[in-house]
Amino acid sequence: MESVNNIALEFNEFSKNYTNDMIGCVPHYKELISSFIKYLPDNFSPISILDLGCGNGNITSQLISHFPNATYTMVDASSEMIELCRKQFKSHNVIYSNMYFNDFIFKPESYDLIVAGFSLHHCDYKEKRSIFKAIYSSLKIGGMFSYSDLMINKTNPDHPVLLDEWHHFVNSNFPDGEKWAWVMEHYKAFDKPTDYLDQIECLRNVGFTNIQIPFKEGYWVYLQAVKS
Numbered sequence: 001m002e003s004v005n006n007i008a009l010e011f012n013e014f015s016k017n018y019t020n021d022m023i024g025c026v027p028h029y030k031e032l033i034s035s036f037i038k039y040l041p042d043n044f045s046p047i048s049i050l051d052l053g054c055g056n057g058n059i060t061s062q063l064i065s066h067f068p069n070a071t072y073t074m075v076d077a078s079s080e081m082i083e084l085c086r087k088q089f090k091s092h093n094v095i096y097s098n099m100y101f102n103d104f105i106f107k108p109e110s111y112d113l114i115v116a117g118f119s120l121h122h123c124d125y126k127e128k129r130s131i132f133k134a135i136y137s138s139l140k141i142g143g144m145f146s147y148s149d150l151m152i153n154k155t156n157p158d159h160p161v162l163l164d165e166w167h168h169f170v171n172s173n174f175p176d177g178e179k180w181a182w183v184m185e186h187y188k189a190f191d192k193p194t195d196y197l198d199q200i201e202c203l204r205n206v207g208f209t210n211i212q213i214p215f216k217e218g219y220w221v222y223l224q225a226v227k228s
């Protein structure tokens with residue numbers, strides 16, 4: 001699989017074998033995806049849910065089985081990913097927005113839950129800050145923002161070790177080395193991860209007070225932030 005020159009086209013291509021590729025290329029992918037349900041508070045029953053960078057719908061599909069009557073809004077730049085979601089969630093109440101986050105209108109106080117799985121690392125720190133601000137204003141009081149991602153700056157002294165461990169993981173699943181070469185090509189062209197401590201500070205700055213990390217393996221992190 002070759003990298004193409006923008007996020008939408010890259011993920012149109014990636015959509016063909018998406019879940020298997022993610023499981024084989026992203027350490028802890030399954031745990032990080034199941035965290036979106038596992039760590040929700042028992043009494044939390046969202047009725048309006050926004051999935052940012054929904055991809056083929058792996059996070060929404062978990063949420064939908066627990067909250068079948070909620071209204072879902074799914075945003076993704078890739079038309080192929082949105083198409084996969086349309087097929088999968090035909091019988092549910094879903095609004096689709098095939099667009100970049102920058103073009104999406106975040107309506108104030110509209111959602112109980114906003115999720116983002118492995119999508120925000122495509123935004124640099126400045127873009128993350130502006131998305132966090134929009135997310136905060138778009139949540140209802142008591143609403144939760146929860147997201148999974150790789151959370152390390154490329155300049156972090158631990159970054160070379162992370163790459164070594166990641167390389168080992170990918171090659172153990174795809175020994176011919178081609179997949180790792182593609183992962184690194186994609187990583188170089190599209191990925192702008194940010195340290196989780198910087199993200200926590202940024203979330204505090206936009207107004208979140210209750211911020212938790214229920215799951216973390218190295219720099220692979222699932223984080224929750226509540227608007228109180």
Ligand SMILES: C[S@@+](CC[C@H](N)C(=O)[O-])C[C@H]1O[C@@H](n2cnc3c(N)ncnc32)[C@H](O)[C@@H]1O
Binds near residue numbers: 052075100118
């Ligand atoms: C790695 S996939 C994650 C999909 C799914 N959330 C998951 O956890 O498996 C990232 C998705 O985010 C979308 N994406 C990345 N940056 C985006 C942006 N700035 N605006 C809209 N969608 C974006 C991509 O098209 C892709 O489908």
